[in-house]
Amino acid sequence: DTAVSQTPKYLVTQMGNDKSIKCEQNLGHDTMYWYKQDSKKFLKIMFSYNNKELIINETVPNRFSPKSPDKAHLNLHINSLELGDSAVYFCASSSGRGVEKPEQFFGPGTRLTVL
Amino acid sequence: GENVEQHPSTLSVQEGDSAVIKCTYSDSASNYFPWYKQELGKRPQLIIDIRSNVGEKKDQRIAVTLNKTAKHFSLHITETQPEDSAVYFCAASRLSSGSARQLTFGSGTQLTVLP
16 A cells, blocks of 8 residues: 555666656655665656646656656656666655645655666 | 755664754745655655745654745754665645646755765
């Protein structure tokens, strides 16, 4: 009954490959996010979707493409992986009622290692 | 955009002592300030948050204070225990009705509680 889940937990791949990370939440939230945590632990927003619509799209290479098939799922596809993409990627979700329920709940993270 | 600075980057305290972590933010329109705790290899977890209409909030051994004029907020942990050892992140956001509001995170504080 995990609230926010991600697969896979670990992903090791070669430069140039294409990979996807999946995220699902069962909290009934309307908004989902992708964050990147680099080797220095810095957390930075990448994307946010609200009811399957892209809301936030920070300065991220267009090799990264989020896809939301429904409001419970937000996947991240990465093309032509580079060494600098190695990081932990966290999915998060929050209620669409931004003022009343702003809390964001994080998934367990996916550690991506590009060789 | 918002910029959040967090200090110190590392903090060691003796068990039973208090710990204080400080953050400053740049956007005067920010009105929501959560704190997250991240244990090694785990997801960030919300431990306490405060809104700009409140100056202080307490939850057992944890308290957060906010000074809107100076644009800084602090996390206070009293009677620290070894299980409080983790990385703590502050964040800031501008809440409004409707959809996603991005969190801007500080750079994190590694807290070590020495037995």
